[in-house]
Amino acid sequence: MVENNLLSLSYGHVKRRDINSNEGLLPASYETYNIIEPNDIVLRFTDLQNDQKSLRVGLANERGIITSAYTTIRPYDACDSRFLYYALHAFDLRKGFYGMGAGVRQGLKWQEAKYILLPWPNKAERTHIAGYLDAMCADIDEAIQSAENSISDYKSYLQARLYQMVTKGLDPAVALEKTSLEWIESAPTHWEIAPHKRMMRKIKRLCDHWAGEPVLSLTTNGVIVRDIASGKGKFPATFDGYQYISAGNLVLCLFDVDVTPRCVGLAKQSGVISPAYSQFEMLDGAHAPYYDYYLRAMDDRKLYVHLTSTLRHSFTEDTFGMIPALRPPFEEQVRIAAYLDDFCSNVDRLINAKQSIIDDLKAYKQSLIYETVTGKREV
Numbered sequence: 001m002v003e004n005n006l007l008s009l010s011y012g013h014v015k016r017r018d019i020n021s022n023e024g025l026l027p028a029s030y031e032t033y034n035i036i037e038p039n040d041i042v043l044r045f046t047d048l049q050n051d052q053k054s055l056r057v058g059l060a061n062e063r064g065i066i067t068s069a070y071t072t073i074r075p076y077d078a079c080d081s082r083f084l085y086y087a088l089h090a091f092d093l094r095k096g097f098y099g100m101g102a103g104v105r106q107g108l109k110w111q112e113a114k115y116i117l118l119p120w121p122n123k124a125e126r127t128h129i130a131g132y133l134d135a136m137c138a139d140i141d142e143a144i145q146s147a148e149n150s151i152s153d154y155k156s157y158l159q160a161r162l163y164q165m166v167t168k169g170l171d172p173a174v175a176l177e178k179t180s181l182e183w184i185e186s187a188p189t190h191w192e193i194a195p196h197k198r199m200m201r202k203i204k205r206l207c208d209h210w211a212g213e214p215v216l217s218l219t220t221n222g223v224i225v226r227d228i229a230s231g232k233g234k235f236p237a238t239f240d241g242y243q244y245i246s247a248g249n250l251v252l253c254l255f256d257v258d259v260t261p262r263c264v265g266l267a268k269q270s271g272v273i274s275p276a277y278s279q280f281e282m283l284d285g286a287h288a289p290y291y292d293y294y295l296r297a298m299d300d301r302k303l304y305v306h307l308t309s310t311l312r313h314s315f316t317e318d319t320f321g322m323i324p325a326l327r328p329p330f331e332e333q334v335r336i337a338a339y340l341d342d343f344c345s346n347v348d349r350l351i352n353a354k355q356s357i358i359d360d361l362k363a364y365k366q367s368l369i370y371e372t373v374t375g376k377r378e379v
Contacts, residue, residue, distance in 0.1 A: 012055030
């Protein structure tokens with residue numbers, strides 16, 4: 001332990017990690033880790049058959065330690081480090097490592113990888129190309145970061161507006177009063193407070209034999225229909241034992257609520273979903289779209305986490321039903337939900353436009369690196 005600056009390879013970037021953190025998979029000891037230096041190149045040659053999305057080449061910018069499960073290489077001439085990194089990165093972008101590994105985990109060893117042929121112009125050209133790509137990639141990364149910052153701002157604005165609407169309503173001049181809820185300071189004086197079980201009731205009807213109904217899933221985009229024919233993603237051997245979901249009901253994830261990205265969604269069509277989720281149908285006087293937004297606002301800020309009583313930060317359905325919530329008049333619930341439908345759609349369009357720019361910039365960056373190091377683009 002002569003060095004304790006812990007590094008990791010994360011999607012093509014060698015990043016610093018907190019060696020004192022307890023998050024993630026931890027080794028019994030860091031004493032078997034490699035000590036690496038600035039300009040060393042880190043290669044991840046494991047699990048080539050399972051993961052074809054990750055980038056497997058990174059360039060170290062500082063001295064530190066990194067798992068010896070990775071392969072670390074050092075150019076004979078330190079001046080070649082940048083070009084060698086870009087050449088291997090271009091090879092990685094074209095998924096050149098896949099299909100080369102062996103063994104159960106489809107791993108690749110340096111003994112085989114060292115024979116990979118790379119373009120190698122003269123030294124002056126290598127230096128010039130590396131400098132050109134450094135400058136161009138820095139500009140592209142800056143533009144990507146700016147777009148990502150905009151998306152973050154849009155999401156923060158959406159969450160703030162969502163919370164404002166479901167707890168205060170549409171009338172900015174409405175009279176407010178302090179509530180008995182510790183997580184909502186004030187609400188309109190004419191709104192009621194009642195436990196969830198007064199607005200919705202739990203239901204569960206298991207599917208003994210799946211007959212081809214749409215397979216649903218709760219995601220960060222709400223309840224979606226899974227494309228099981230695509231072969232993408234993980235599916236069980238059978239959907240027998242899943243539960244039926246009816247359009248208009250709420251789907252909730254009541255376990256690991258502290259870390260689950262989104263714990264509530266509105267089913268817009270009927271189908272089947274994992275029995276691990278909880279389904280609630282609305283009672284008279286409760287509008288499902290409003291309570292979808294209401295619970296989403298609570299979930300965005302993880303305002304219910306402190307109410308959980310287990311190590312996994314989970315609720316039973318009955319415990320969730322006892323939690324008090326706001327209950328506006330039904331007509332107001334409908335108006336608030338309609339307003340938020342339009343508002344969220346507009347913000348989502350802005351976010352999607354920024355994400356499209358990010359995707360185009362990343363694709364351009366990949367093309368730029370590949371074409372430049374292979375001589376297809378003259379610089």
